[in-house]
Amino acid sequence: MQKKLLVNFPDRQGSLEGNFNISDLCPHCNRPIDPIVKSAHSDSRYASDSIVKVAIVLLCPSSDCSQFFLDWFNVKIGQYESIKQTNRLEYVYKPILKNDLPTEVNEKFPEFNAIYSQSLQAESYGLDQIAGVGYRKSLEFLIKQYAIHLFPDEEDRVKKETLNNTIMNRLCAFPKLQTLAKAATWIGNDETHFVRKHEDKDITSMKKFIKSAATFISADLDADDALEFTQQN
Numbered sequence: 744m745q746k747k748l749l750v751n752f753p754d755r756q757g758s759l760e761g762n763f764n765i766s767d768l769c770p771h772c773n774r775p776i777d778p779i780v781k782s783a784h785s786d787s788r789y790a791s792d793s794i795v796k797v798a799i800v801l802l803c804p805s806s807d808c809s810q811f812f813l814d815w816f817n818v819k820i821g822q823y824e825s826i827k828q829t830n831r832l833e834y835v836y837k838p839i840l841k842n843d844l845p846t847e848v849n850e851k852f853p854e855f856n857a858i859y860s861q862s863l864q865a866e867s868y869g870l871d872q873i874a875g876v877g878y879r880k881s882l883e884f885l886i887k888q889y890a891i892h893l894f895p896d897e898e899d900r901v902k903k904e905t906l907n908n909t910i911m912n913r914l915c916a917f918p919k920l921q922t923l924a925k926a927a928t929w930i931g932n933d934e935t936h937f938v939r940k941h942e943d944k945d946i947t948s949m950k951k952f953i954k955s956a957a958t959f960i961s962a963d964l965d966a967d968d969a970l971e972f973t974q975q976n
């Protein structure tokens with residue numbers, strides 16, 4: 744909702760007025776609200792024709808919530824002591840984890856990419872139990888999709904067999920990849936089962952093994968490209 748607010752600067756006596764599109768949903772109780780504006784502050788000293796960050800301190804008016812939160816804006820200052828433009832920025836406290844797996848693998852196996860990225864998001868939000876189950880599912884998609892890439896004529900059989908069988912029977916040419924996939928599966932199974940067998944390993948180890956397996960697969964896909972190129976020329 745649009746509100747006219749006065750912004751304070753660290754080095755300036757008077758405040759500047761600007762239009763701000765402030766939140767109309769409380770991030771604590773998730774109710775639609777008309778928040779109580781407590782104050783608005785710039786992070787930088789006043790200068791005409793500059794861009795500053797402005798934090799607005801808001802209070803939820805619901806009596807059973809009454810919690811403070813912040814809105815955060817990019818603000819353009821005009822030439823004549825005016826605020827020209829305000830843009831609200833996304834304000835999150837938890838950093839969203841980035842998908843840093845090889846692009847070749849993410850592009851070649853989009854379902855794997857989607858599941859892995861959602862698991863990262865869950866982990867970012869502190870949902871480590873859900874994230875663990877997601878990483879286990881992403882591993883299954885990575886290995887099965889790669890096995891189908893290796894054995895396109897046996898797609899149906901690969902889909903139906905257990906993940907362990909796919910690892911043991913389809914990845915025989917790459918014993919180290921087999922080991923990585925097996926280790927990630929063992930930890931992944933701990934994430935989905937009631938009793939944990941490997942107390943000393945967690946999703947950090949599983950992610951490390953998945954990343955190494957993805958890097959291995961990416962190198963193999965690159966080698967296929969290189970082979971095609973050299974054979975053509």
Ligand SMILES: [Zn+2]
Pocket residue numbers: 769770771772773774803804805808809810
């Ligand atoms: Zn609230």
